[in-house]
Amino acid sequence: MAKPKLRIVPLGGLGEIGKNMTAFELGNDAIIIDTGIMFPANDMLGVDYIIPDFRYLLERKDLTIHGIIYTHGHEDHTGATAHVVDAFKGVPIYATPLTAGLLEVKLREAKLLDHTTINVFSAGDILEVGPFKLESFHVCHSIPDCVGFGINTPYGIVVHTGDYKFDNTPVDGKKPDYARLAEFSRRGVLLLMADSTNADQSGWTPSESVIDAAFDTVFRQAKGRIMVATFASLISRIQQVANAAQRYGRKLAIAGYSMGENIKMARKLGILDVPDDLFLDVNDLGRTPPSKVVIMVTGSQGEPSAVLGRLATGRHRTLDVEVGDTIIVSAHPIPGNEETVFRTINRLFQRGANVIYDPIAPVHVSGHAKREEMRLMMNLVRPQYFLPVHGELRHLRAHAALAVESGIPQDQVFVAENGMVLEADKYGVRMGERVPGGYVFVDGSGVGDIGRTVIRDREILAKDGFMIISLDVDKKTGKMSGEPEIISRGFVYLRDADELMDNVKNTIADVLASTTSSKNGKRRDRIQESISRMLYNETKRRPMVFSIINER
């Protein structure tokens, strides 16, 4: 019997940054790597987050999914776990210790812990999941415990990098596993799937260690309190801040629930090395001289309800920005967040803080490889075929062009989008069919129920609001009786709009006087049209207009 084809089914991460999810199939056996979410663009109004469209897997009733395997604990790789576990109850999970800890929290919240088992492995371990043998290898990124996989298949090894950078002086001392990558190449790599996030950035992403020098400068000069905002999961950064605090005789306070929880977990797992007596309770800050404290805070993306956002607008329960504070924003804005982040920084300046951010000083570096590292990855792994993953289309194209430059033949380099299946057999790798692979919007408890129509209505409402007019009409005379009731929001400030409201009433009276047809629907349409036209003429705005006619 012929060996089954290998099918690689990308359900997220291709043609977009975030929402990583890929299925690997051999005949009727499959595994899933990562189940991430994506954050909505500014114009995806009201959408909370976006999960992969995994309809295809649900419809493949013949398929046995043997496991869900994770590269690392970031939301764009784990955020959809509850949705996926809920859909595929009983399928076990495989993750490194920190990732497993983060997944457990998510699944407990979703009351789904009973529906899966979490198998913990360490970087370097070999996993046997269904017919797949996965050799995990450590990679450096901006959260600890990250791995990539060498997936053994009947047609050669598929190397999946996960998110990576080549950091030769990582803060936790755990260097990239060059040896394993080279060893894969010795055995023959069929396909390399590699992180494309920074594919349009030349050079080499600086090591996390360069931040130590920047911190030193800031800590040496700061006379008052120091606050450092970063991602709650950036454990190595927290380690760097703790180290700097020790060097400069400051105590470390933590503000922000998620960061506190992550620190607890990381200390328990031995990933974060901070002595007990370095910590200071946020409530004891008042009793400590400003020059003796560092406060780590959440909200580096300008989220209004996180600590930094609250400090910027003076809405934090216990903390306030004081003149003389030095605030380090140790993060880059995620694309789309620029306005919010910079507005937060401006507001902190306004409250008297000195704010340090990149490029003022190198207080953050990317967690993703740049072009030189991408070249190194290709040359270490020497794959026959190349599939750039994890990036917008522009990044995938740039990464693909780099692969061709690096000597991989053009027809062995694929640029695919979500849902475009790659097939491999003894003849090689090629593009196969296309399966669904779009956005599934999550809004409140609704999954996928918000589509274009609702978003388009929200756009109109966001721009010009609405007006509803309810009026009583005398059945016999066809004339309005009494005053119409007008409800409007997001259009004009009603209290200052008496004249406009008079125009509304006059327009209704005009329409009723000239409408011979007593058909309610037609009369209603005419009222709505006439009022829309009048409002546009008066205000050059186009609110949604509705009318309700009560005949009496």
Add this chain to the structure above:
Amino acid sequence: MAKPKLRIVPLGGLGEIGKNMTAFELGNDAIIIDTGIMFPANDMLGVDYIIPDFRYLLERKDLTIHGIIYTHGHEDHTGATAHVVDAFKGVPIYATPLTAGLLEVKLREAKLLDHTTINVFSAGDILEVGPFKLESFHVCHSIPDCVGFGINTPYGIVVHTGDYKFDNTPVDGKKPDYARLAEFSRRGVLLLMADSTNADQSGWTPSESVIDAAFDTVFRQAKGRIMVATFASLISRIQQVANAAQRYGRKLAIAGYSMGENIKMARKLGILDVPDDLFLDVNDLGRTPPSKVVIMVTGSQGEPSAVLGRLATGRHRTLDVEVGDTIIVSAHPIPGNEETVFRTINRLFQRGANVIYDPIAPVHVSGHAKREEMRLMMNLVRPQYFLPVHGELRHLRAHAALAVESGIPQDQVFVAENGMVLEADKYGVRMGERVPGGYVFVDGSGVGDIGRTVIRDREILAKDGFMIISLDVDKKTGKMSGEPEIISRGFVYLRDADELMDNVKNTIADVLASTTSSKNGKRRDRIQESISRMLYNETKRRPMVFSIINER
């Protein structure tokens, strides 16, 4: 009699990028420099643009405004012209030829040309406006015909740089007027007001000329059509594209009304040097081999209705992206536009084009000075006092810190926001009173009528939409008669929400059954509250809910 104080009243451009406007007063005499607009942030829902709050000037009835003087023709310096001329009819305008041409177009559209006179001057000219003598000097920026001013006052020269960079190899050959700046310093400069846009960027902004080399590479390699998107007013870039077209034997077509109009004006003024026979009509593109054309297009900020945006979504009337096209995006995203610009680029890739943008290749450079140039400006001008202008608060702070580093004493460096007045007399310069200086939103034909309440309502509507329920209640029984009418938009897709609608009806029935009070207002509130609660429980969304009760 004591000489009157000099008052500098910033009404825009401090603490924000865009919307530049400054008044200079000596006693009862005043001039205005620039009257710009600002583009709304992504969360200023429905706002078309923002103009300076010049209430203060309107209220100073004692003040004679002698002239409105422009540094250059960009929207953030000229966009509010019609509003200002309308408010101060009869006040003459002073501008360089291109700026004057652009202002004339604006004022003709607003039917306000009769209410002002436009006086045209050239860089280097001296203007006498009221009691002020302004010595104009040429600066390099990203539109031709830019000037700064040395403003002679009883207390020394105030140097206002306008937007500038020090480009030593400008495309039009017009170099920065170092001599004039040095001469000011010889005569003694009281205050330097300088562009802060790039104050957090180290180094020196590259010359416009570096783009020639990047264009050469792209033109040499492109086999099909080349399209170049840039700002319609970036005349020097259009010159560079025209030059490259000539070098590589391609004809130049223009798509986009505003760009076409600007090219006509710039050629008439002798600012753009392109031979007639280089141009090709867009309608003749079909008859010309792809390798022989360059098309200049508008829409480099991803604006959906400009040419590039239409090409990206296949909605242009005559043009289509073809496989093999090379598209150069010769612009950087304006802060806040990143998502839209990169989405446009991704869509162009999807349609088969090869898209070149910075950082893929250096096809755009900033029009504003970076930190080395800022240091040079300070050392050329050697001012006694320094006021950073044109930047968000974070840029003003960085520029101020640079000034202190450069040797200007800390207490002679001001960081001011819009509305914070600077006063000068024989004792020096100091911060004075604070006058209004906020945002005035323009939405449709409404100026300043949209405030926080309306924007907040738009936010709620954008997130979760609304629901209105109109129901008939029997006066005697207090029970609902017939079916309620439900209107909802932006909340759920109604056709798929039968169950939810049943819940609405049941909730109403429950409330009516349990409400003893027949007071309409109270019953109404209870219905709204109960339905809001039910909808939140069912959907975890919070639409605005209204009810209308018709008693019969």
